[in-house]
Amino acid sequence: MTEESTWIQRAREGDQNAFGRLVVAYQTPVYNLAYRMLGNKVEAEDAAQEAFLRAYTHLRSYDPNRPFRSWLFSIASHYCIDRLRRRRITWLPLEDEFAEPYLMTNKSPNPETVTSQREQEEQVQSLLGTLSPTDRAAITLRYWYDCSYEEIAEMLNLTVSAVKSRLHRARRALASSIEGESAYAMQTG
């Protein structure tokens, strides 16, 4: 039995400290998933916490034969998708929407690198923001978590062929957006 499965087993028996270990182990991927999905660090933090709470509540329904990571990401993705759908009728504070995230790479970068990274980060989030919630989840899981088509299908309750076509469609849409941005930049000088 691995250390992780021991924590899961103990957490299922109601040991909150063991669950705390799982939170520490998965807080970065779950928070990043929420951030890529929601594009807002305040909302991402709240969504990540909520995903962990839901995981704790439904821990008894977790099948130990499945990877815990997939199960947890599935909960977080679905929660973020629901939140994005609800967001259509909710106003968000602008300062949070565009709050700058703290990047983990380059602890002491020079100002030029920081500006470049920030611009790149804004571009990525603005591109992701053009996708539907489910397409956004599929792209996020594929690029930042290196999930296979089968894993994405299981996490998002889709068929493998649906994942393929969603990724294809999303990539084409994103590439067109980049092309459009470049053309606009060239026109405006």
Next chain:
Amino acid sequence: MQCKQASEMMSLWLDGRLESTEVALLDAHLAECETCRAEWHGLQALDSLLASAATIETPVRMRVQVMMRLERRDQARRAIIGGTALTLGTVALALLLVAPALLGLLDALGIAPALIRGGPTTLLHLLDVGETLGRTYIGLIGRLIIPLIILGLCGMTSALALNGLWIGALRRLRASR
């Protein structure tokens, strides 16, 4: 190869899902089709942009916040269970205490028409009966106080047990969703 098929294959290629023979076919198509070549370059640019996006640092208080929210939720749940059990127990106890008076009231309603027909003499008799009933009631309460307390405790225990079953059923329902 059709351009539509080539476009679908590009995405698969980026994900490493193409066989070497399919890669060769796509490569040949890209060499002769300018539109698909432009699309391929666009997809490659997107691929490197997304792949280069850095990991965002997690807020340091994440674990503490999750544990605090768990604790708050447990406290709220305990308060709901305790409050519901107490309310149900009190209601059960109150019903047990009021039951004899309610039964007496029902009997009185049954003799009301006879009272109206009898006039003032019947009212005097009724006062006598009321006095006797009052004494009997006080006597009964004195004798039944211990059984009533036991019944009240049983009521509270049953309420607690029912509450436990109800919350268990709710949990199972939520888990099955």
